[in-house]
Amino acid sequence: MKANNRMLFRIALRNVARHKRRTAITAIVLTVGIGVFIMFQSLLAGMDRVTIDTAIDYDSGSISLRSKDYEAHATSQPLEYGLQDSESIMAGLGVLLPAGSTWTPRTRFYVQVSNWTDETPALAFVVRPDTDEKVFKTAQKVEGGGWGVATEAVIGTDLARDLNVKLGDSIVITAALPNGSLNAIELTVGGIADLPLFSLSQQAIYMTAQDAEALIGAPAPVTEIDIRIPPASRLDALVAEADEAASRIEKGDSGIAAVSIGEAMRDYLAMRNMKSKFAYIVIVIVLLISSVGIFNTILMSMYSRIREIGVLAAYGLEPRQIKRLFSLEGMIIGIIGSVGGILLGAVFVWWLTSQGLSFGGMFGSLDLGNLPKDLFIRGEWNPATFAQGFLFGVLVSWLASLMPARKASGIEVTEALRFV
């Protein structure tokens, strides 16, 4: 016959409640550790979200279609490898993409830009305003009226500053043509775009198809079709959906390289996994510290109750049941600390999601690579992180209590009853 587990639970619970201060101190360490872990993960998820969203909104969309030849020479952004028959490709996208997806053609190629005195390399984008604004948010960042206006160019804030040009100034754009010759046109700075990505703010020049045709002496080839799929609540879901859609597109046309946001941000996402591992290392360290506290608490509890153990054993409680009694105490402390941890974590995450955290002042004009300028992060709710924090806390508490529990179960009854 087995002893009543409810009885063991009741004794364990009351002993934990009886030593309030000891329990509170042990549980607080656990609470803070789990709370910080949840906050850290929320912050990382928020950073991922803002990074990926910025790349989608301003650079490549959720999926970017290019010719395989262009993709093979992507570092030089060559004009000669444009997409063949881009109109028919775009006409067929509707059935391959989730409902609500939008797309736009773009031409991306390297140019030199000059203010008549100094010259610097830049990245030219030929945009079709009517469809571009359905995919990208670039137009929303333009100061001045030059977006989509012939003979006018929109340039990034940092590029304007480097060239020392302002709205209405003229610039000269020179392009190397596929036949090896150079051609140039003069455009007016019709708009300056305060773009959140350093790479674009320092290099981007947006021009119309007519101006591009004048520059290269022929209609500008479409070098990429950028697609925006509807947003998902979870970043992982968005990346997965983009991967699936890209795969469907590639299966339908062997000449197209469909680069999903997950693939485009592969290096960043790899770094993100490393950051996530760092968060796990943090919680492991905190939980190790907590486990020492729990170990000590259960050991103290055991030593203060040796005679009680003797009485229970004298009345027939078996060693494994005594072990269970003390393990339960450890787990109860773990549950209290873990519940506290997820509540504290919820407060942190609520604050991060409602108020956000600005890192703009911290980094100034430092180039943060994929991270946007004026980095402002809003936390993300992730139930899995809360569940992980809770389970880690309870598991570690249980493990930490095992050794003292085993020690309690091994005490000789007669010695325990003699203990003063």
Place this chain on the structure above:
Amino acid sequence: MAEVVLALKNVTKVYGKGEGEVTALHHVSLAFEQGEFAAVVGPSGSGKTTLLNIIGCLDSPTEGELAWKGVQMKSMNKTELAAYRRTHVSFVFQSYNLIPVLTVTENVELPLLIEGNHDRPQIRERARAIIAMVGLSDKAGRFPTELSGGQEQRVAIARALVKNPSIVLADEPTANLDSHTASEIIELMGEINRKTNTTFLFSTHDPRIMELAHRVITLRDGQIESDERRAP
């Protein structure tokens, strides 16, 4: 003649080894019948507690045999001995040893719960009846820290009786009590013995308490000096 519930045959208990070796019991043979109210007396170090521990299956003899209702204990392992204690033996301790986080009722229910009884209403009813028997119905919801020493020992007696054991072993149950309360406790145990025919074996130093026993076993240096029976 009443049934022999417990028999010790040539029981010897030795603690330690080599020069530190101490013989606590030396060739002790005893038999107890159902319903006995017996005292084990003797000076400190005479082997009283060791005898009670061996009878209660808390400790095992170095030599000799212990039989409960004809069942030999020698071959049993710790778990089997624990199972035997759950069913047949109860203890009353000098320091009461109540579980401080449990109320009087919960302390009394404890042996039934350890036994694995899951019938909550039956457990509660049985505990209430025993608590009433020891005169503590009005304290049923109190915690041990809220009771006097005498009241705590009454609860310990109720805890010992709740599972209808074959024998109650009490190691100096009155040592921490004043003489008046000590007499009350022994009288209570005697009354329960008469009413329920439960066997009681207690160790004591107190000559007034010895007088209430129906049988007095005197130990000296681990050996039986005398085994005197008196009319109840």
